[in-house]
Amino acid sequence: MKRLRPPRRGIALAAAMLMATTGLAACGRSNSGSGPAHLTWYINPDVGNADASKGGQATLAKECSDASNGKYRIKVQLLPNSASDQRIQLLRRLAGGDKSMDLMSVDPAFVSEFAAAGYFAPVPQKMVATFKQDRVQSSIDASTYDGKLMSVPFWANTQLLWYKKSIAKKAGLDMSKPVTWDQLIKGAQQTKTQIGVQAALYEGYSVWINALVTGAGGKIVENPNATYENIKLGLDSAAGKDAARIIHEVASTGVGGPAVGSSTETESLNLFISKKGGFLVNWPYTYGAYTGKDKSDVAATMYPETVKGKDSRPPYGGIQLAVGKDSQHPDLAYQAAACITNQKHQADYMAASGNPASRKGAYNTAEVKKAFPNGIAAEIRKSLDAAAARPLTPYWGDISTALQQTFSPPKSVTQKTPAKAQNFILNVLNGKALL
Numbered sequence: 001m002k003r004l005r006p007p008r009r010g011i012a013l014a015a016a017m018l019m020a021t022t023g024l025a026a027c028g029r030s031n032s033g034s035g036p037a038h039l040t041w042y043i044n045p046d047v048g049n050a051d052a053s054k055g056g057q058a059t060l061a062k063e064c065s066d067a068s069n070g071k072y073r074i075k076v077q078l079l080p081n082s083a084s085d086q087r088i089q090l091l092r093r094l095a096g097g098d099k100s101m102d103l104m105s106v107d108p109a110f111v112s113e114f115a116a117a118g119y120f121a122p123v124p125q126k127m128v129a130t131f132k133q134d135r136v137q138s139s140i141d142a143s144t145y146d147g148k149l150m151s152v153p154f155w156a157n158t159q160l161l162w163y164k165k166s167i168a169k170k171a172g173l174d175m176s177k178p179v180t181w182d183q184l185i186k187g188a189q190q191t192k193t194q195i196g197v198q199a200a201l202y203e204g205y206s207v208w209i210n211a212l213v214t215g216a217g218g219k220i221v222e223n224p225n226a227t228y229e230n231i232k233l234g235l236d237s238a239a240g241k242d243a244a245r246i247i248h249e250v251a252s253t254g255v256g257g258p259a260v261g262s263s264t265e266t267e268s269l270n271l272f273i274s275k276k277g278g279f280l281v282n283w284p285y286t287y288g289a290y291t292g293k294d295k296s297d298v299a300a301t302m303y304p305e306t307v308k309g310k311d312s313r314p315p316y317g318g319i320q321l322a323v324g325k326d327s328q329h330p331d332l333a334y335q336a337a338a339c340i341t342n343q344k345h346q347a348d349y350m351a352a353s354g355n356p357a358s359r360k361g362a363y364n365t366a367e368v369k370k371a372f373p374n375g376i377a378a379e380i381r382k383s384l385d386a387a388a389a390r391p392l393t394p395y396w397g398d399i400s401t402a403l404q405q406t407f408s409p410p411k412s413v414t415q416k417t418p419a420k421a422q423n424f425i426l427n428v429l430n431g432k433a434l435l
Contacts, residue, residue: 036065037072037329039336041103042093044079044086044319046353056352057105064339072332074103083107083203087397094119094324101324102333103340106151108142109203109390109400111320112224115145116394121323121330123149130338136384138316139358142392146225150322152337153358155349157317158383159211159281160300160376167191167278178312180305181212181246184279188255193278195255196268199247199410204264206390206400207315208281209407212243214313214388215306221391221399228395228429233422240418242306244407251410261409283317284380285354287372300376302383313388318358356380401435402428 043057061074077100079086087110093101094114106114114120123131131152132140139153161179168175171187188195198204213220218239222232234240250256257263257271265282272280273292280286281303290298303314321340323333339345346357351371362368363381372380390396406421407413427433 036068036070037332039072039074039102039329039333040077040100041074041336042077042079042090042101042105044083044105044107045081046355056349059352060340060345060349063345064336067339068332068336072329072336074336079105083109084401087113090114094326097326098324099326099328102327102329103336104322104324105154105319106322107203108139108316108318108320108392109206109396111142111151111322112145112392113394113397114322115150119325120150121325121327121333123152124331124334127334127338131341134343134360135358136360136381138384138387138389139318139320142316142318142389143320145392151320152322152334152341154319154321154337154341155346155353155355156358156384157283157315157319157356158380158387159207159283159303159315159317160286160379160383161302161304162196162272162280162282162286162298162300164278164294164297165299166294166297167193171278175299175301178302178305180308181250182308184304185246185249185253185255188278189253191278192276193255194257194271194276195250196263196272196277196280196282197250197256197260198264198268198282199251199256199260199408200262200264200267201404201408202264203400205407206403207317209243209247209403210390211303211313211315211388212246212306213239215303215310216242217307217310218243219391220403221393224391224393226393231393231395231426231429233425235422235425236419239306240422241415244413244415244417246306247407247410248413251413256410261411283354284356284372284376287376288354299374300379302379302386311386314383314386316384316387316389318356356384395429398428398435399425405435 041061046056058076061076065073079089090104128149135153136156139156143149143151143153171191173187184195198208210220216239218237219234222234251260271277303312305312321337323330327333343359343361346359347362347365347368350357350362351367363377369377402425406424
């Protein structure tokens with residue numbers, strides 16, 4: 001597999017982290033040679049209504065350990081909350097040759113970056129078909145780099161448009177039909193309510209920007225497989241300007257709330273729960289995490305259109321499972337990944353955590369339909385078929401950070417912002433500017 005040279009900032013960051021991790025490999029788990037192998041799984045925090053005793057990642061680890069017939073025991077290690085911080089910690093350990101990197105829960109935005117650097121152990125060829133079986137295509141795409149499956153689809157996230165039925169009716173919106181961002185903004189103004197979005201300086205803001213650009217028919221990165229010298233960006237375009245206009249309107253009109261520039265998934269959900277909340281774009285865990293007294297008033301539909309008449313491209317998120325190149329037991333780690341992602345565990349985890357399964361069959365189970373009633377489970381499945389991943393480029397970490405910086409604060413975004421962002425990103429990738 002051809003490796004791509006990382007941007008200069010990435011080299012410097014990896015080098016600094018490698019120095020900081022001297023001895024990390026030595027502090028991983030050790031095996032005596034007898035008894036079950038000890039596998040470490042670095043997990044992202046369960047969110048929403050996750051119950052560790054009923055299908056959370058720690059429970060999956062225990063159940064798969066018990067089902068291994070003494071081959072392995074899985075110990076979980078918790079990663080930080082934000083995807084950006086998870087990336088840094090995983091990169092730090094991988095660059096340091098940490099032998100405890102048996103299993104990792106990796107945000108799909110960073111799979112290409114880690115795979116290009118050669119940090120993943122190859123997926124056994126005999127298991128490729130197993131890991132693709134019954135998966136939504138978006139999760140397979142996110143697990144693939146350079147034409148090869150490099151990680152295992154675990155859960156496949158997507159965002160929906162959440163709304164209070166009473167507010168939508170008051171705004172005169174027919175939620176059985178596609179709704180545009182312009183309609184939402186106008187409806188929120190008419191009803192004196194607000195729209196929950198994610199626009200803080202973190203990965204969630206890049207998710208929103210990418211969804212707006214792709215929903216307008218554009219691409220932030222035109223050729224994601226290119227090396228940094230040849231990469232072509234599509235921000236300075238009509239689609240980029242459509243995205244910029246919507247961000248500015250949400251922020252400047254006040255419908256995004258008083259603190260839109262510091263809003264993450266948590267703050268936007270709290271805004272939606274409040275009396276001021278009318279609409280929200282957020283992940284499916286929203287339903288289980290909703291604590292308002294009016295939960296019967298909450299419904300969900302497809303992500304808003306950027307441009308009227310153009311199908312929306314909801315964000316794709318989720319988690320892929322990967323095995324570190326320095327793991328002492330890669331074959332057992334992939335066997336554990338197969339257990340963790342079987343249909344029963346996918347359905348259990350989705351029902352317990354609110355995080356959608358990558359397996360199609362899970363959506364037909366009674367427990368998932370109970371956890372996401374009133375057609376919400378079907379809306380999630382529909383959204384995953386239309387979802388667009390963030391650009392699957394090894395340089396997404398730098399591109400994302402540059403996007404966040406140039407599009408902040410949201411109120412300052414203008415029609416000139418996409419061109420400014422594109423120029424800045426190219427300079428960063430070519431070592432002419434620093435983040």
